[in-house]
Amino acid sequence: MGLKDIIETADLPTLWGTRGYLYSPGALMDAALVTLLKEQGALIMGKTVSTALAYFTPGKTRNPHDLMRTPGGSLSGSAAAVADGMVPLAFGTQTAGSMIRPASFCGVFGFKPTFDTVSAADVKSFSPSLDTLGWFARHIEDICTTFSALNRAPLISPLDSLAGVRVGVRSLPLSNGTAGMPVGVQLVADRWQDQQLLQIARTLMAKQKPA
Numbered sequence: 001m002g003l004k005d006i007i008e009t010a011d012l013p014t015l016w017g018t019r020g021y022l023y024s025p026g027a028l029m030d031a032a033l034v035t036l037l038k039e040q041g042a043l044i045m046g047k048t049v050s051t052a053l054a055y056f057t058p059g060k061t062r063n064p065h066d067l068m069r070t071p072g073g074s075l076s077g078s079a080a081a082v083a084d085g086m087v088p089l090a091f092g093t094q095t096a097g098s099m100i101r102p103a104s105f106c107g108v109f110g111f112k113p114t115f116d117t118v119s120a121a122d123v124k125s126f127s128p129s130l131d132t133l134g135w136f137a138r139h140i141e142d143i144c145t146t147f148s149a150l151n152r153a154p155l156i157s158p159l160d161s162l163a164g165v166r167v168g169v170r171s172l173p174l175s176n177g178t179a180g181m182p183v184g185v186q187l188v189a190d191r192w193q194d195q196q197l198l199q200i201a202r203t204l205m206a207k208q209k210p211a
Contacts, residue, residue: 002044002047002077002087004074007122013025018053033150040149051073061080064084068082071102071105071106072104075099079102083186089137091184093132093134111147112132113132120133
């Protein structure tokens with residue numbers, strides 16, 4: 001798996017996305033996340049590109065689906081590495097949208113858990129009060145397995161049914177978005193509603209089947 005270039009390791013250098021302006025040949029000890037991963041038998045393949053100091057200055061990474069497009073925010077390297085098949089999992093931090101945007105742009109699953117789900121000790125956070133450790137994967141099952149492994153919790157399986165799931169859809173004008181954004185949001189909302197209606201129909205049909 002890959003690690004965003006702000007997560008300390010004892011045997012790999014950290015550049016904090018500065019292309020060598022800041023350079024650490026290796027920390028005295030692994031970050032807490034890296035220790036947990038190694039305890040579970042994980043193999044750390046390397047560091048993934050971060051924007052400089054996990055802020056706005058873009059890195060060199062391109063979107064593997066279209067090299068003329070961005071892979072997203074400060075977690076660009078992690079999302080692109082997973083989308084391109086370089087690693088099955090890659091980790092990083094989200095302050096505002098560094099997990100969810102690259103996941104969307106690169107077409108992979110991005111998981112931003114609750115604050116402090118995984119310790120951020122020895123991670124050079126942009127904002128310690130806001131940053132959250134999360135991860136990318138190409139399969140939702142890998143997201144769930146990783147969560148269970150890092151938290152030593154029972155394995156969580158993806159939902160087999162949408163019954164009882166509620167999703168809020170923004171109805172206010174999207175003044176800061178592009179012209180096509182309201183159309184895209186409505187399209188997703190319609191598809192979600194169709195899936196809910198399909199699930200309700202299947203449930204009713206199952207109840208009406210003779211014993």
